[in-house]
Amino acid sequence: MKVAVTYENEQVFQHFGHTSEFKIYDIEEGKVVSSKVVSTGGKGHGSLAGFLKEAGVDTVICGGIGGGAKAALAELDIKLLPGVTGNADEQIAHLLKGDLIYDPTIQCAHHGDGHKCHE
Numbered sequence: 001m002k003v004a005v006t007y008e009n010e011q012v013f014q015h016f017g018h019t020s021e022f023k024i025y026d027i028e029e030g031k032v033v034s035s036k037v038v039s040t041g042g043k044g045h046g047s048l049a050g051f052l053k054e055a056g057v058d059t060v061i062c063g064g065i066g067g068g069a070k071a072a073l074a075e076l077d078i079k080l081l082p083g084v085t086g087n088a089d090e091q092i093a094h095l096l097k098g099d100l101i102y103d104p105t106i107q108c109a110h111h112g113d114g115h116k117c118h119e
Contacts, residue, residue, distance in 0.1 A: 001027040003095065004052050005088040006062040007037060012084050012091055014063030015108065016048065023088050024055060030096055035089075049073045061091055061100070064108040082106040 006013035007023040020042075025035045043051050049072035052060060059079040073080050083103030084091050094100040 001059060002055070002057045003027060003059045003061060003092065004055070004057040005060075005084075005091065007088055010087055010089070012061060012063055012086060012088050014085070016060075016062040016065035016069050016082075019048070019062070022052070022055075022057075024057060025092050027092075027096070032092060032096070049076050049078065052076075052078060061088075061095070061102070064106055066108050070107060080104070 003025045004022040005025070006016055006019040007021045008019070013019045013021075020040055021037050022040065023035055023037050026033050038055070040048060040051060049069065052073075053076045057078060059081065060073060061081045061084050063083065063085060065080070065082045070080060070082075081095070081100060081102040081104075083106040084100065091100060
């Protein structure tokens with residue numbers, strides 16, 4: 001299993017389409033065997049799904065996410081766990097224990113400046 005978490009300052013970043021980094025965790029037999037922070041290289045929104053697929057990611061943890069990005073991930077068979085907040089490493093630990101709190105109904109609409117997705 002390879003899980004990508006939207007990432008900023010050790011926290012789950014709250015807008016998928018604007019994330020500049022993901023922390024990607026390789027998980028085997030229920031344990032993290034490696035992790036690394038990767039830059040998105042300026043990619044955004046829908047193009048991030050392809051970026052993640054190329055990286056071998058099969059699951060994404062994020063805060064807020066728009067409908068287009070949700071559809072792009074679904075089309076590539078990448079499992080989405082949105083509506084997550086807090087420290088990225090701690091949220092991976094919750095995922096592995098089976099008690100990650102997320103909200104599959106989260107969907108951000110794009111609003112003007114100052115819009116904050118899922119805080």
